[in-house]
Amino acid sequence: MENKIKRNDFLKSLGLKGASLMAIYCGASALSSCQNESEVAPSGAVDFTLDLTNASYSALNTVGKYIIYNKVVIARVSTTSFAAVTQICSHEGQAQVMYNGSGFSCPAHGATFSITGTRTNNVSSKDIAVYKTTFSNTSLRVFS
Numbered sequence: 015m016e017n018k019i020k021r022n023d024f025l026k027s028l029g030l031k032g033a034s035l036m037a038i039y040c041g042a043s044a045l046s047s048c049q050n051e052s053e054v055a056p057s058g059a060v061d062f063t064l065d066l067t068n069a070s071y072s073a074l075n076t077v078g079k080y081i082i083y084n085k086v087v088i089a090r091v092s093t094t095s096f097a098a099v100t101q102i103c104s105h106e107g108q109a110q111v112m113y114n115g116s117g118f119s120c121p122a123h124g125a126t127f128s129i130t131g132t133r134t135n136n137v138s139s140k141d142i143a144v145y146k147t148t149f150s151n152t153s154l155r156v157f158s
């Protein structure tokens with residue numbers, strides 16, 4: 015992976031230094047690539063409720079399906095249970111974690127995790143953050 019030119023090296027090669035470099039890094043706050051990937055996990059405490067009658071979340075009415083909301087991957091793992099983990103991989107911080115039907119995985123380098131966030135191979139040395147869920151009628155609450 016070291017064959018990719020780093021953004022900082024690229025900008026320096028353009029002759030940008032000091033304040034002008036910081037302006038590019040931080041002035042364009044709308045650019046998500048300006049953020050450190052390891053710091054883009056759901057900020058603060060996670061606590062939201064999804065209405066599964068809403069078409070945006072209706073995939074969660076089917077066992078084996080998942081959605082991503084607020085950088086949280088939420089999967090319907092059985093008729094009565096859900097699993098929710100951060101979308102941010104514990105390996106190199108890429109926001110690519112997805113549900114694979116039996117657990118969570120990150121296609122960036124192949125890290126795999128159980129539905130409880132425990133790593134299940136040696137790609138990452140750390141587990142991923144997991145969130146609690148409660149389900150009532152059509153409301154699914156996901157929280158820290």
Ligand code: FES
Pocket residue numbers: 103104105106107108110120121122123124125137
């Ligand atoms: S960042 Fe997810 S496997 Fe490397």
